[in-house]
Amino acid sequence: MTKVLTDARSIRIKGRSFLALVLSPDLPLDDWLVRLDDLASRSAGFFLDRPVVLDVTGLAIDKVQLKELFEQLAERNVRIMGIEGARPSMLGPGMPPAMKGGKPAADIEVKEREAACEEPESVDTAPVELPQVRAITQSLVINEPVRSGQSIIFPEGDVTIVGSVASGAEVIAGGSIHVYGALRGRAMAGTTGNSASRIFCRKLEAELVAIDGIYKMIEDMSPALVGQPVQLWLDGDSIMASTII
C-alpha cells in the first residue's frame, strides 16, 4: 500500500551545537582510568548527566579495547554521546556514533525527497574543520550570585559574575571568567580550546578550576592563595596562580 502524502510541509530538522566535555584518554588505559577515578572522587558527580565525547584520535587501540574502554566508562556512570577520531570499523553496534569536530551548526531544512535519495556521507571523507576562536569575543554579564546547583554555560566568550559563585555551582566559559565575589564552586575557562583565557576572582575558594581542559583542585593550590583575590592562567600544561590587588 502506498501512502499518499497530503501535507506538503517538509519535516524540519534542526542543527544545534551543545557544549560537551571531551575526554582524551592516553595509554596505558589502566593508568588513565585511575587518574579519571581520582578526579571523579575529588569532584563527586562531575560526569553525571553530562554529555561526554570520547576523543581517541591517534590512540593506538583496537576495536576490542575501545569497547572495553567504553564499558569501563559506563561503569563509572560516564555517558559517552559520541566518539571522535575512531575508524568507522571500530564502532560496532551498541557503540555510540562517530562525531566530527564540534563546529557550530546552522538550522538545516531537509525536504523528504532529498533526504531519501541522498546517501549518508561516510565518516572519513571531508577533512574536519576545527572551530575557530572568534576574533570578537562576546561577553555575558550575570548581575546576581550563581547559586548552588546552577550552571552558567557560555561557549561564545567571557563570563562576568557580579556576585559570588556558590559551592555546588559552576561557570563554564569559552573565554575568561571574572567573578566579582567569592569563587566557591567550579570555574572552567577557555573550554573551546582557548588557552589564553584566565580566571579572576575576588576570593578564591573554588572546588575546581580549569583552563582549556587543564584542571586544578583547591587542595592542589598554595594555601596562601585561598581566600585571596587571585588570577589564574595557563603556562604550557600547568595552571599558574597569583594574588591580585
Place this chain on the structure above:
Amino acid sequence: MGKVIVVTSGKGGVGKTTSTAALGAALAQNGERVVVVDFDVGLRNLDLVMGAERRVVYDLVNVIQGEAKLTQALIRDKRLESLFLLPASQTRDKDNLTTEGVDRVITELKRVFDWVICDSPAGIERGATLAMRHADMAVVVTNPEVSSVRDSDRIIGLLDSKTLKAERGERMEKHLMLTRYDSARADRGDMLKVDDVLEILSIPLVGIIPESSDVLRASNMGAPVTLADARCAPAMAYFEAARRLRGEQLPITIPGDKRGIFGKIFGRKAA
C-alpha cells in the same frame, strides 16, 4: 489580596514547621487573618505543633481532589480566632498534589486571608516546588552550618527560577531566618558566624532564632512558641521577625551578644 509566604530550606529538620507556626501565630496575634498550610504530605507535623492533630477531618489533598470543601478542611485555632490551619494528608501520597489543584486552593485562600503561610517539605522535589510556586515572598530557614547553608543557596536558586513570580520575570522577595543559633557554640567557633552565612547567601536577614529548650517545650504542649510563652527568647525573636515581614525596619540583635550597644563600645576594655 493576601500575601503568600513560603517557609522553605532544602535541608530537613532546620525549623521550617516551628517557624511557620510561630510566625503564623505572631501575625494573627495582631488581628490579621492568617492561614498556615502544611505541604508536607505524608509527613505532616504542623497540626502537632499547632496542637490541632485531633481535630483534623479533611486535608489539603481532600480539597484538591474535590472530596471536601476548603471551609470543611480549615481548622480554626482554639486560642486565636483569626488563625487557621490547612493540614496535610498523612496517608496519601504527595503525587496527589496537582499543580492546578494547588493553584485553585491558594487563589481561594488569598481572597480570604491576609497571610497564607506555606510550610514546605524538605528537599527540592515536587512538594517543595509546589509549596513555593505561588509565593510572593520566601522565608529561607537556615541553621548556621555548612550543609544547611548550601541547601538554602540551592533553594534560593529555585525560588528565582521555578516560581510563578520568576516565570513572570518578577523578583521574589527573600528573607533569611537563621534558626537554632547557639551563642556558646558560635563563640567557640563550632558554628558559622552570622556574617559568613549572610555573605554566602546574600539575602537580607529577617531574624535570628536562638537554640532554646522553649521551642521543644512549646511543641510538646501543642502550641506555637509565640503562643506558649510570649516572653521567651525564641518567641521574642519570632515576634520581631513577623514585624519585619510586615515591612517594619528593626535592628537585628545577635542572641547572646549581651554587650549590646554599650558593650560594643566599652566591652572590650572591661574584659
